[in-house]
Amino acid sequence: MSDKQKTTQAKNAAQARDARLKAALKANMSRRKAQARARASDTDEKAQTGD
Structure with a gap:
């Protein structure tokens, strides 16, 4: 795998994590x-x- 593919996958993973965290925080x-x-x-x- 090239470095560019690794960075793209890392960014996608980070975005997915951010989306999950955002949804969990909202709930x-x-x-x-x-x-x-x-x-x-x-x-x-x-x-x-008056209780």
Whole structure:
């Protein structure tokens, strides 16, 4: 394999890794935001009912 092919494959692997990490981060942030919204609404409901 030539050096050019190795660098191209390395770049493609790096791009694929970046895409996977970006997707994982996006999913994690969505999950965390949903958890924060749920906690906030639970707190609001408890404050309104006086529990």
